[in-house]
Structure formats: C-alpha cells, structure tokens
Amino acid sequence: MPTCRPFNTLLPEFRAGRDTPRAALERHLQEVAGMDALVRAFRSLDVAAARRDADAATQRWKAGAPLSEIDGMVIGVKDIIDVAGFPTRMNSPVFEQTAPAFQDASCVRAARRSGAVILGKTETAEFASGNSAPTRNPHDLKRSPGGSSSGSGAAVGAGMVSAAFGTQTQGSILRPASYCGAVGYKPSFGVLPLSGIHPVSGSHDHLGALGASVADTWNLCRAVSDFCPGAGHKGLTGKADPVRPARVAVMRMAAFDELDSGCDAIFEAMLGRLSDAGVVVDCSTKAALPANLVKILNGIFDASSGMMGWDMRWPYAGYAARWPGLLGEKITGLLAQAEQTTLAQYREWLSLRDAALAQLVALRNTYDAILMPAASGPAPKGFAFSGSRSFQVPWSFMGAPAWSIPGLSVAGLPFGVQIAGFVGGDDVLVGHAAWLEQALVQ
Structure with missing residues (x-):
C-alpha cells in the first residue's frame, strides 16, 4: 500500500x-x-x-x-x-x-x-x-x-x-x-x-x-x-510530544465479545509489550476493570441511538416531509423511533450519561488513560455494513477524547488501538497517544 x-x-x-x-x-x-x-x-x-x-x-x-x-x-x-x-x-x-x-x-x-x-x-x-x-x-x-x-x-x-x-x-x-x-x-x-x-x-x-x-x-x-x-x-x-503513561486501564466491556480469538490475542500481546515498556496495565481476561464504569457503558447503546434520533428531528423531519422517500432507511428509522420517545425518556438518557461521566471522573487520579481496541476487528467485507460501533460509542456518548492509533495487523489488514482519556484532558492525552504511536512501531 x-x-x-x-x-x-x-x-x-x-x-x-x-x-x-x-x-x-x-x-x-x-x-x-x-x-x-x-x-x-x-x-x-x-x-x-x-x-x-x-x-x-x-x-x-x-x-x-x-x-x-x-x-x-x-x-x-x-x-x-x-x-x-x-x-x-x-x-x-x-x-x-x-x-x-x-x-x-x-x-x-x-x-x-x-x-x-x-x-x-x-x-x-x-x-x-x-x-x-x-x-x-x-x-x-x-x-x-x-x-x-x-x-x-x-x-x-x-x-x-x-x-x-x-x-x-x-x-x-x-x-x-x-x-x-x-x-x-x-x-x-x-x-x-x-x-x-x-x-x-x-x-x-x-x-x-x-x-x-x-x-x-x-x-x-x-x-x-x-x-x-x-x-x-x-x-x-x-x-x-511523546509521554509514556504510568498506568492505564483496559476497559473490558461486552464489546470484547465481538472480537474473534485472533484479534483478542493480538490485542493481549500488545498489552504485554506495553507492560514490558514500563506501563502498569490494569486488566483481566475475565473481569471488567473498572467494573462500575463498564457496567454503565454496557447499557448505553440504546440510549446513544435514542438521543441521536431525538436530536435529528431537526432538520431531518423537515427533509422527510419535503422530499418523501429520499432519506435512507437508517435515518427514517431513527426518526420513527424519535416519534415514540418522550422528554422523560430523553432526560433518563441524560442522567445515564451523567452517571457514566461521574464514574469516569472517579478514575482520573488512578489512571492516565484507558485502552481498548479501536474497532471490533479489521474492516468487514462488503459495503452494506460499515462495522460495529461498540468500541467507539462510549467516548462519543460521554464526550471524552479518544485516539485510534495504527500499528496492529490482522491477516494483513489494519487494526487500531484506542487510547481514551478524560473530558477536557486532550492536551494530556495527545502525549500518551504519541508515545503509543512510537511503541506500536518498535
């Protein structure tokens, strides 16, 4: 290439x-x-x-x-x-x-x-x-x-x-x-x-x-x-400028179930390399760390899509009325879902986001960054489906900064590592992302 x-x-x-x-x-x-x-x-x-x-x-x-x-x-x-x-x-x-x-x-x-x-x-x-x-x-x-x-x-x-x-x-x-x-x-x-x-x-x-x-x-x-x-x-x-993180958490959400054994093994091997480079890596192949945040994030996907559909009522409902039949299936589906959504439900989703952010803030004094795969594997074949969002939605939902860093490969195809941080901590996270970039090519 x-x-x-x-x-x-x-x-x-x-x-x-x-x-x-x-x-x-x-x-x-x-x-x-x-x-x-x-x-x-x-x-x-x-x-x-x-x-x-x-x-x-x-x-x-x-x-x-x-x-x-x-x-x-x-x-x-x-x-x-x-x-x-x-x-x-x-x-x-x-x-x-x-x-x-x-x-x-x-x-x-x-x-x-x-x-x-x-x-x-x-x-x-x-x-x-x-x-x-x-x-x-x-x-x-x-x-x-x-x-x-x-x-x-x-x-x-x-x-x-x-x-x-x-x-x-x-x-x-x-x-x-x-x-x-x-x-x-x-x-x-x-x-x-x-x-x-x-x-x-x-x-x-x-x-x-x-x-x-x-x-x-x-x-x-x-x-x-x-x-x-x-x-x-x-x-x-x-x-x-590269700055090695001292301690990172691996967020073993339910999304890890989407990884096949080969991708999981490659990711685990990468974590071992980081540990050898002096980074304290808190992770377990069986337990979710940190558990409280993981538990909340495993339940945010419907909330994220529901909030997205609610927000899309403007301008997309106007487009649908003005140009019937010209919007794609996904957008019309989100609009239809929004018609069934109440303000009380939207407020519940906002409260869920507040709860997730509170748990994320609680980790700030313990960890420099959080690691996950950037995607559920290499690019899928075909074009009707552009791939799972499971590994990316948490950071969009919470509004926390995140990077995808290349360096891993599965069957000759790119597979990124995601390093995420804390809301407003972009100036710190970039140093850790730059260090990870170097570490993955060594």
Missing part, C-alpha cells in the same frame, strides 16, 4: 530547502491518480487551486516565514463540511443539485489561514449517518473503509492526503481510522467548533481529524482551535 511520509517529518526538509510543499502535493496527486478511481475517496477535487496554494506555501517556507506547522499540508474535507466553491452534497439525493457553498466552515477557514492546502471534498455516508459512501478500503477494495468519515479515512490510508477533517457522532472517526490504517482523533465534546458543518446530533456531534501521524492530526486540530475553539472552551494548547 503506497503511503506518503507524515507531514511533520517534512518540516526540517522544507526549512533546509531539500523539499517543498509543491513537491509534496505532487506526490499526493500521484497517489490520487493511481488509486482514487478504485478507492473513490474523493467526491470532488480542485487540483489547480491546490497547486496555487502549495506554491504560495513553498514561497513562504523559502522565505523562512511559514504560517504554522501545517503550512503546505495537503488535506481533505468531509463532505458535510462547507468549503467555499464546493457543493456540500452529503451523499444525499436531497442535496445532489445544491449550489456551491459561498463560505468556508470555521474549521476550513482556520486551516486555510494556517496554510493548509485543500485538495477536495471526501466522501461520506448519507448525512454522516445513513447509507454507505461509495468509498472502498485502500487495503482491500472488497472491504468497507468504515463510516461515516469513509473518504477521509481512505484518503489518508492511501497516502492521498496527509490529513483530513472528519466528524464523529457515534464511531465515524475512530472506526475508519482503524480500518484504513490512519490515526484518528475525536476530541472532547465541544472543544472544536461545528459552525459550517451539517448537524446530525447536537448531543453527540464532534469535529475531529484523521492523519498520517499523531502530530499531523493534532497540528491540524490545533490550527482550528487556535483560530476558533468551540464556544466556551479555552482550546487545545498541548504539543504532540
């Missing part, structure tokens, strides 16, 4: 004049030309604009005046996020003929101001929640890339871009990252702004990114945060 070097490793070469952003863009375009007709990661491209922006970045680096650590980074943008001059179609017939957006989403504007080179819009599941995208997994074209940030994961995994914006409502960043061999980062809830991004669920939606390295992914998100952090947040301030 062709891959391009992580962008952060090119910065010394840009400074020394041995490489340029324009040359890096051309390497990415070679991957696009060679693979995207089969992978179908991109919905639309603007190569001419990307070359102009890469040339401008090249001149800034030659002058010793780059705008940021992502000046010249080639990125993709998930097609539920507005990019000026591109239609935002969201893989829906409702918006198939929509006009191009007249302005960038706040995250895109921030990336441009930092010098990022926007290559195009990446494919997504219908409204980031429904019917699958046409994208294929770059490691096996007969397998799903995961959803709903399907194109973003595939574009990074194939080396077509250094990073791409994604969104996660339940599992839509971490799962494609695991399947496609990319790094994925879902921040704490609300840390990054959602302005200019079509909503799915106000209680669950997160903006994040997928990248070729922890540093690339973090630096893109930092650029957004530096320009426009989420409302009421101080933003991201840490750096992607």
Whole structure:
C-alpha cells in the first residue's frame, strides 16, 4: 500500500530547502491518480487551486516565514463540511443539485489561514449517518473503509492526503481510522467548533481529524482551535510530544465479545509489550476493570441511538416531509423511533450519561488513560455494513477524547488501538497517544 511520509517529518526538509510543499502535493496527486478511481475517496477535487496554494506555501517556507506547522499540508474535507466553491452534497439525493457553498466552515477557514492546502471534498455516508459512501478500503477494495468519515479515512490510508477533517457522532472517526490504517482523533465534546458543518446530533456531534501521524492530526486540530475553539472552551494548547503513561486501564466491556480469538490475542500481546515498556496495565481476561464504569457503558447503546434520533428531528423531519422517500432507511428509522420517545425518556438518557461521566471522573487520579481496541476487528467485507460501533460509542456518548492509533495487523489488514482519556484532558492525552504511536512501531 503506497503511503506518503507524515507531514511533520517534512518540516526540517522544507526549512533546509531539500523539499517543498509543491513537491509534496505532487506526490499526493500521484497517489490520487493511481488509486482514487478504485478507492473513490474523493467526491470532488480542485487540483489547480491546490497547486496555487502549495506554491504560495513553498514561497513562504523559502522565505523562512511559514504560517504554522501545517503550512503546505495537503488535506481533505468531509463532505458535510462547507468549503467555499464546493457543493456540500452529503451523499444525499436531497442535496445532489445544491449550489456551491459561498463560505468556508470555521474549521476550513482556520486551516486555510494556517496554510493548509485543500485538495477536495471526501466522501461520506448519507448525512454522516445513513447509507454507505461509495468509498472502498485502500487495503482491500472488497472491504468497507468504515463510516461515516469513509473518504477521509481512505484518503489518508492511501497516502492521498496527509490529513483530513472528519466528524464523529457515534464511531465515524475512530472506526475508519482503524480500518484504513490512519490515526484518528475525536476530541472532547465541544472543544472544536461545528459552525459550517451539517448537524446530525447536537448531543453527540464532534469535529475531529484523521492523519498520517499523531502530530499531523493534532497540528491540524490545533490550527482550528487556535483560530476558533468551540464556544466556551479555552482550546487545545498541548504539543504532540511523546509521554509514556504510568498506568492505564483496559476497559473490558461486552464489546470484547465481538472480537474473534485472533484479534483478542493480538490485542493481549500488545498489552504485554506495553507492560514490558514500563506501563502498569490494569486488566483481566475475565473481569471488567473498572467494573462500575463498564457496567454503565454496557447499557448505553440504546440510549446513544435514542438521543441521536431525538436530536435529528431537526432538520431531518423537515427533509422527510419535503422530499418523501429520499432519506435512507437508517435515518427514517431513527426518526420513527424519535416519534415514540418522550422528554422523560430523553432526560433518563441524560442522567445515564451523567452517571457514566461521574464514574469516569472517579478514575482520573488512578489512571492516565484507558485502552481498548479501536474497532471490533479489521474492516468487514462488503459495503452494506460499515462495522460495529461498540468500541467507539462510549467516548462519543460521554464526550471524552479518544485516539485510534495504527500499528496492529490482522491477516494483513489494519487494526487500531484506542487510547481514551478524560473530558477536557486532550492536551494530556495527545502525549500518551504519541508515545503509543512510537511503541506500536518498535
């Protein structure tokens, strides 16, 4: 599988004049030309604009005046996020003929101001929640890339871009990252702004990114945060310098029952390597640790989907009334479920989330991070099913930060490790994610 070097490793070469952003863009375009007709990661491209922006970045680096650590980074943008001059179609017939957006989403504007080179819009599941995208997994074209940030994961995994914006409502960043061999980062809830991004669920939606390295992914998100952090947040301030966690917990939820023996053995072997590297790993093959939080999280999946459907009544009920028959089965099912949901039920789900968060907070003084598989195995065959969300939903439901780190392999296919932290602890967790990234390649 062709891959391009992580962008952060090119910065010394840009400074020394041995490489340029324009040359890096051309390497990415070679991957696009060679693979995207089969992978179908991109919905639309603007190569001419990307070359102009890469040339401008090249001149800034030659002058010793780059705008940021992502000046010249080639990125993709998930097609539920507005990019000026591109239609935002969201893989829906409702918006198939929509006009191009007249302005960038706040995250895109921030990336441009930092010098990022926007290559195009990446494919997504219908409204980031429904019917699958046409994208294929770059490691096996007969397998799903995961959803709903399907194109973003595939574009990074194939080396077509250094990073791409994604969104996660339940599992839509971490799962494609695991399947496609990319790094994925879902921040704490609300840390990054959602302005200019079509909503799915106000209680669950997160903006994040997928990248070729922890540093690339973090630096893109930092650029957004530096320009426009989420409302009421101080933003991201840490750096992607590796910091070994002292003590981690393994959350052996019921989701582990979805792993086959081969995946479970590979994950257990990885835990042994971390222990050998000096990390205290609290886990058991039979007992759930820590038990109180695991017990609550095993029961949150119906609550998460119920909250999602409740939130989706706007704007999707309006779409269903205006364009009957054009919404996919999953979205119409969630809307039908919402019709049977009461405010009292929604409040119970919020109370369940509060209980989970209280248990998570109680672990903060004991553990540096929590480990789980990033997905229930390698990418599934076929495209009707984009894979189980069981390992990702807890962190979306609670709004805690989580990373998917590549480095494991099952039958030659990527299988990510998930490292999660505590709400608002993104600046600490990134150091542990960067250390885990190094540990998995040693």
